[in-house]
Amino acid sequence: MIKKTQIIGFNTSAEGTETFYSFNPATGVNNEYVFAKATTEEVNLAAEKAAAAFQLYYKKSGAEKAAFLECIAEEINNTGVHLITVCSSETGLPQARIESERGRTVNQLKMFAALLREGSWVDARIETAIPDRAPLPKPDIRYMQIALGPVAVFGASNFPLAFSVAGGDTASALAAGCPVIVKAHSAHPATSSIIGMAIQTAAIKTNMPDGVFSLLFGDGPTTGIQLVKHPHIKAVGFTGSYKGGKALYDAAVSRPKPIPVYAEMGSSNPVFILPQAMKERAAAIAAGYAGSVTLGVGQFCTNPGILFYNENEDAFKNLLQQEFEKTNGGVMLAPAIYQSYSKAVEQQLHVNGVAQLATGSAAKDSESNYATPILFETSSVTFESNPELSEEIFGPASIAVTTRGKEEMISIAKKLSGHLTATVHGTETELAEYKELLHILEQKVGRVVINGFPTGVEVCSAMVHGGPFPATTDSKSTSVGTAAINRFTRPVCYQNMPDVLLPAELKNENTLGIWRLINGEKTNKDLN
Numbered sequence: 001m002i003k004k005t006q007i008i009g010f011n012t013s014a015e016g017t018e019t020f021y022s023f024n025p026a027t028g029v030n031n032e033y034v035f036a037k038a039t040t041e042e043v044n045l046a047a048e049k050a051a052a053a054f055q056l057y058y059k060k061s062g063a064e065k066a067a068f069l070e071c072i073a074e075e076i077n078n079t080g081v082h083l084i085t086v087c088s089s090e091t092g093l094p095q096a097r098i099e100s101e102r103g104r105t106v107n108q109l110k111m112f113a114a115l116l117r118e119g120s121w122v123d124a125r126i127e128t129a130i131p132d133r134a135p136l137p138k139p140d141i142r143y144m145q146i147a148l149g150p151v152a153v154f155g156a157s158n159f160p161l162a163f164s165v166a167g168g169d170t171a172s173a174l175a176a177g178c179p180v181i182v183k184a185h186s187a188h189p190a191t192s193s194i195i196g197m198a199i200q201t202a203a204i205k206t207n208m209p210d211g212v213f214s215l216l217f218g219d220g221p222t223t224g225i226q227l228v229k230h231p232h233i234k235a236v237g238f239t240g241s242y243k244g245g246k247a248l249y250d251a252a253v254s255r256p257k258p259i260p261v262y263a264e265m266g267s268s269n270p271v272f273i274l275p276q277a278m279k280e281r282a283a284a285i286a287a288g289y290a291g292s293v294t295l296g297v298g299q300f301c302t303n304p305g306i307l308f309y310n311e312n313e314d315a316f317k318n319l320l321q322q323e324f325e326k327t328n329g330g331v332m333l334a335p336a337i338y339q340s341y342s343k344a345v346e347q348q349l350h351v352n353g354v355a356q357l358a359t360g361s362a363a364k365d366s367e368s369n370y371a372t373p374i375l376f377e378t379s380s381v382t383f384e385s386n387p388e389l390s391e392e393i394f395g396p397a398s399i400a401v402t403t404r405g406k407e408e409m410i411s412i413a414k415k416l417s418g419h420l421t422a423t424v425h426g427t428e429t430e431l432a433e434y435k436e437l438l439h440i441l442e443q444k445v446g447r448v449v450i451n452g453f454p455t456g457v458e459v460c461s462a463m464v465h466g467g468p469f470p471a472t473t474d475s476k477s478t479s480v481g482t483a484a485i486n487r488f489t490r491p492v493c494y495q496n497m498p499d500v501l502l503p504a505e506l507k508n509e510n511t512l513g514i515w516r517l518i519n520g521e522k523t524n525k526d527l528n
Helices: 040-057 062-078 080-091 095-118 170-178 190-204 222-227 241-252 277-300 314-325 335-348 380-385 406-415 428-433 435-442 483-488
Strands: 003-006 006-008 010-011 019-024 029-036 123-127 141-149 150-155 180-183 213-216 235-239 261-264 272-273 305-312 357-358 372-378 397-403 423-426 447-450 489-495 516-517 522-523
Touching: 003 190, 006 040, 019 080, 019 190, 029 080, 029 190, 040 141, 040 180, 040 213, 040 222, 040 357, 062 080, 062 095, 062 170, 062 190, 080 095, 080 190, 095 170, 095 483, 095 489, 150 170, 150 222, 170 180, 170 235, 180 222, 180 483, 213 314, 222 241, 235 241, 235 483, 241 261, 261 335, 272 314, 277 305, 277 314, 277 397, 277 423, 305 406, 314 357, 314 372, 335 372, 335 397, 372 380, 380 406, 423 435, 428 435, 428 489, 435 447, 483 489
Parallel strands: 003 029, 123 516, 150 180, 150 235, 180 213, 235 261, 272 305, 272 423, 305 397, 372 397, 423 447
Antiparallel strands: 006 010, 006 213, 019 029, 123 141, 141 489, 357 372, 516 522
């Protein structure tokens, strides 16, 4: 047995008497790591340290914060094969997948470091004074984005590295200038501990303030809610279920001083196939769809859960069935996730008018928490009369819905709730003919995919990983890409502030060389 502790700033702590083990979902037995759940006092200490650290950290230069993020990336790489082995034992994910995810985690830290070094992300704006303007003089006004304050981040189950302790929420919050307290996900606590120690080491090496990062272990309804309600916490980042995200949101907005919650809560990511595309590449679409639904045992928030296509396409239906029967299931991330998947599949099968079209490989007798892929089928009439069919099933399941032509497809799209993505397969000509569908979908989702599949999110400056409620609690933001930094900042302006007291980003001399909006003109020159 190896005991693990809370990471609270530059210290560790294990005051709690309630403990839990790391668990191997593939073997169904505990790993050797045991964790004490955080006490109320430990949560308070982490928040107090974060609040004190904020006063120093948000004033750090972009170059200093960039060096911190780059050092985190280096320390994560230094974890070597140990991280990969531990993570695989806690998640059931193959080691190649974890290696790839570590690369993504490191690269997104470096992406934010590059953003900070360039510096223009602060959106500096300067309007110079006109003292003799009539009838009233115009003051000197200068604007930029600054950090909100300490942020609580909740690790996601399905990305133990890229959306967890050092994932996108943590990287973007630290880049913004906000200290971070992470509540580790209980499905991969040992992985979280390894990454947490890497961040702590990087903070010490780069002379960051004590409390700029903490990692706590505990339950969402206790440790998590206490963290969200703590007055020192100024924002929340979350990736997970609707139930968990909504609970955190409700707790945050009920505070005496409400705070923003950026909760990404998943979706069923509808896919529409237009007639001409069906004729030209039905086989490729069927194969691509089956692969997208079952990739990573269906445990992606962009997993496509609904497929719409015109009825009387029996050849395509047969292709879908054949492709799904070729798919493989796999071990899910945790027993609770597997149980939730099994329950949802069983409920779907009992809806009148829904049938099982195909299944993938089933589990061997020795395999635990093994999810079998399943494809349902139904008509548009059944789909529209049973709203629960549009809800996400987290796992390798999807439902194919036949429609009676263009107008019905558009009508269904109008009734969709918010999703992370929507996909349309069509030729260039028919995409133009179905532009009304595209206009509807851009109001329903954060990312519209054309002639592709949504599984997989490119980490880049142009990505939007978000969408209208209930996909997220704030459709104005993204949790992936450099724009994610804006979740943890707020604008402030300085009126008639002496140049010597202004932040470097707003001084007359542009020593940082950043792009600024000066009297309506975008420039990186000094203000004369």
